[in-house]
Amino acid sequence: MAERVFAGKLQRAGFADVWVGGQQPFGIDQAALYPLFTPEVIQVMRDTIPADHQAHVATGVIVKARRPQ
């Protein structure tokens, strides 16, 4: 899910003051530390994602919003 899609879903749910920040790159090596990513899918990622993108396949973000009064 892209950042703008995430923010849009929050707005459509009724949230206000949507803020997205704290961006941190998330790469394949980091994904490999999580047990929910199987070794097979990690290998598929290594085989199919260009080498210069493998350190940043996703972005960790913090998303904040408020339910209006």
Added chain:
Amino acid sequence: MARDLMFQQEIKETVQRAYAAITGGAGETVARRHYRDHELAEVPPGAVQWALGVGNPVRYARLQPGQTVLDVGSGGGIDTILAARRVGPEGRAIGLDVLEEMCERARRHAAQAGVEGWTEFRRGEMEDIPLPDASVDVAISNGVLNLSARKSRALAEIFRVLAPGGRICMADLTVEGDLPPEVANDQSAWAG
């Protein structure tokens, strides 16, 4: 019966099956990326080992003593326990997780942390949160919304349980552009 054109049930079952099969979290190496030493010192080692999040929503949530906080997808309980420490015994921390065995694990960790008196863990789905309307001051989650096949429904449920003026603070992953189809179509990637 209506056809599940978005494969929502298949995605849900795949994610839950993968989640139920894991025997540990991402461990201390990952936890140290997201939590400072003093934060890790506030939770028992088991909760650190079972950490599966991708950030530190509690640090950004500006929790205050006396608040009620909901941790959506509480896993082994690391963020719920940190939140419980911030809201204190005048407040309430509620962890929600789809697996009863994970709730049991988190209860043990909360007891080891000494916050069990104002902390509870409930089994339930983020798309159907077992809490009354407007009963929560702050909702947090950590790497969980992306696992839902019904993200808009989950956000609507969080909106429902938040009191007017209540806040949501989530850590999650975003992806810009398309992943290769071999990755996007791999069932095990849905769970990651």
